[in-house]
Amino acid sequence: MLYRFPVESPQSTSDFYNVGYREPGLTTELPDEKELGTLLETGFKSSEKDFSYHSSILKALNVPENGTILDFGASWGYASWQFARAGFDVKSFEIAKPRAAYGTKLGLTIHTDIDEVGQAFDVVYSCHVLEHIPNPRDALFKQLSLVKPGGLVAAHTPNGSKDFQLNDYRRFHRMWGRVHPVLLSDCFVQHVAGSLAYICTSDDRPENLETWDRISQVKQPTDAAGLFFAIRTNA
DSSP states (O other): OEEEOOOOOHHHHHHIIIIIOOOTTTTTOOOOHHHHHHHHHTTTTTSTTOOHHHHHHHHHTTOOTTOEEEEETOTTSHHHHHHHHTTOEEEEEOSOHHHHHHGGGGTOOEESSGGGSOSOEEEEEEESOGGGSSOHHHHHHHHHHHEEEEEEEEEEEEBOOHHHHHHOHHHHHHSOSSSSOEEEOHHHHHHHHTTSEEEEESOOOHHHHTTOOSSSEEEOOOOSSEEEEEEEOOO
16 A cells, blocks of 8 residues: 655656755755765764664675665765675665765765666665655566565665554654655555565664564564565565
8 A cells, every 4th residue: 555645747756856855954954075074084973874774774684795785765875885884885876966966075976877777786775765756666666676586675664554544643644745745555565575575664673674584574563653674586
């Protein structure tokens, strides 16, 4: 199931994220040159741009050292830079051209054409990206086509699951709108995964995710604001 807010055409959606998208914090506010220099020197540690937790998630999912990652919806490149520093082999994709261009400040090449990134990744990883895409189903099928046999597609999104709607109705509806036009649910993940192994949960702690055997279909409680899932392709 998808909870879908009325959205524009794909072209106007692209324009929105290139020009009109504004949110407080790391999503749209950029550091000045001095601040960026400090962030790079410290590896972004303990800042709002610190993605070390996400590196821990990848390791909990058994992504190998030097594993190949596609950072799908890389934004300004902060996560890509930190994934590379953590030892992963990273490629990056971002639809918004100004964000992709900013990646050069971090020494990154961020592709704006998904057909340029190649394939056979150990994992395609996204963090709060799929809820911005007019057709997340097609996007997920595209991501699954880019991973190697036995590889993963993993994502964080706002939670559109019925459990969360029933648990916190007000917060559920506050999340939904033009910025988050599509809310993905546990039922949607099950539909896309089909017969493939997956885990779907509101508990993305690495110690929880590492309990998944990567061959089973695991649906855990999805009654909180966040949804995390990983789908494994057949080996």
